[in-house]
Amino acid sequence: MGMPELEIYSMIGAEGFASLVAAFYRQVPQDDLLGPIYPASDLPGAEQRLRDFLIGRFGGPQTYIEQRGHPRLRARHSPFHIDQTIRDRWMRLMDNALREA
Ligand code: HEM
Structure with a gap:
């Protein structure tokens, strides 16, 4: 590892994060543990x-902080x-997503 954290965006871009997080949320609705916790009506918002x-x-x-604050x-x-x-x-779903993306 040893990847400088703040350089990751310049390496993989918004598309890299978009495909990672999409791969994570694609698994959520059918997951027996996580599916019931996440807001079914606002999964795109959660994503x-x-x-x-x-x-x-x-x-x-810093779009997140601009929109949601700290x-x-x-x-x-x-x-x-x-x-x-x-x-x-x-962690397992995120691990799957990392491998997929
Ligand atoms: C430990 C397991 C975790 C569970 C079960 C979990 C679950 C959730 C759930 C149910 C939500 C609400 C979805 C929404 O409406 O946005 C949420 C929001 C969120 N989670 Fe997690 N989460 C976990 C770990 C993490 C981790 C490790 C991070 C960061 C790396 C993270 C970052 C976020 C963020 C940024 C939001 C949106 C907060 C907001 O602005 O309202 N979560 N999480």
């Missing part, structure tokens, strides 16, 4: 929020009951 956050975090435009990710995840099993599932 956009994660994509914009990651783009900003890895050296791209990420406050601990607070924004607090409505969901995220235990180790659900965390492990999230």
Whole structure:
């Protein structure tokens, strides 16, 4: 690894993050653990929020912060009951997505 985090956006661009996050969310609706947690009526919105956050975090435009303010990710995840099993599932779907993209 050892990839300088803030250079990742210039390496893979918005398209790279878009295909990563699309590959993640493509798996969510049919997932028995994550499917019920995510807002079924606003999956495209959820996809956009994660994509914009990651783009900003890895050296791209700060669109997420402009639209949502400080990420406050601990607070924004607090409505969901995220235990180790659900965390492990999230990581597995993201791992699949990384390999696919
Ligand atoms: C540990 C497993 C995780 C679970 C189960 C989980 C679940 C969720 C759910 C259900 C939402 C609401 C979807 C929405 O309406 O936006 C959400 C939002 C979000 N998550 Fe996660 N998440 C996890 C880990 C992460 C990680 C590791 C990151 C960052 C790398 C992250 C970043 C975000 C962001 C940026 C939002 C949108 C916050 C907002 O602006 O409202 N999540 N997450």
